[in-house]
Amino acid sequence: MTKYAASKVLLAAVLAVPIFSRAQVVHAPGRPSPTPGLGSRCGALTGEMTAEAAKAALAAAVDKADENALRLASIPVEFARVTAALPYGAEGDVICVKEESLAGHIDALKRKAAYWTAVQDALLKERARIKDEADRREHTRTAEEIVADGRASIWLYRAIRASDALAADVEKDIETLMKAVRAAHDRENDYEIVARKTEIYRQLQALKTP
Numbered sequence: 281m282t283k284y285a286a287s288k289v290l291l292a293a294v295l296a297v298p299i300f301s302r303a304q305v306v307h308a309p310g311r312p313s314p315t316p317g318l319g320s321r322c323g324a325l326t327g328e329m330t331a332e333a334a335k336a337a338l339a340a341a342v343d344k345a346d347e348n349a350l351r352l353a354s355i356p357v358e359f360a361r362v363t364a365a366l367p368y369g370a371e372g373d374v375i376c377v378k379e380e381s382l383a384g385h386i387d388a389l390k391r392k393a394a395y396w397t398a399v400q401d402a403l404l405k406e407r408a409r410i411k412d413e414a415d416r417r418e419h420t421r422t423a424e425e426i427v428a429d430g431r432a433s434i435w436l437y438r439a440i441r442a443s444d445a446l447a448a449d450v451e452k453d454i455e456t457l458m459k460a461v462r463a464a465h466d467r468e469n470d471y472e473i474v475a476r477k478t479e480i481y482r483q484l485q486a487l488k489t490p
Contacts, residue, residue: 334402341369345484
């Protein structure tokens with residue numbers, strides 16, 4: 281099999297994985313959204329994500345990290361590109377594939393990236409809010425409150441880094457998928473995909489510890 285033919289086979293494998301279509305649930309306007317404070321119209325995020333929704337989104341990714349890591353280990357490295365279709369957490373409920381084509385899947389991945397960027401933005405605002413509140417109470421905070429604020433700040437810092445890594449990972453998936461139709465890739469690139477995903481799940485698993 282030529283490199284070009286192999287590339288076409290791999291792309292077909294990516295597009296054949298119905299994970300997006302099967303996992304994504306389109307919620308009608310006015311119905312409860314699986315992400316509090318954030319609605320959707322076939323993947324179009326509506327409204328600003330709250331800190332609570334962002335924390336819930338990241339918590340879902342943390343909870344699913346072990347499962348995703350095991351799934352990653354079971355996928356032959358030659359088919360590493362299919363991992364682009366795997367949700368990190370519960371974002372599958374607000375993203376959908378409108379069209380079963382490369383363009384349709386790229387569009388869904390862009391929504392996925394926007395989702396995790398929204399998570400990061402909400403967490404950044406929450407960190408700023410906590411800092412402002414701590415500054416206002418600087419001379420009245422108890423030792424316990426100072427420790428609690430410090431722990432919250434450290435967790436948010438790690439969570440912000442994780443959400444940034446998730447958004448960047450999706451962008452990299454988009455870039456890799458686009459390259460897959462332009463040219464064949466060698467096996468080393470597939471190993472790079474697996475290494476990138478492994479690091480993502482490692483970051484999420486690390487958030488389980490305080």
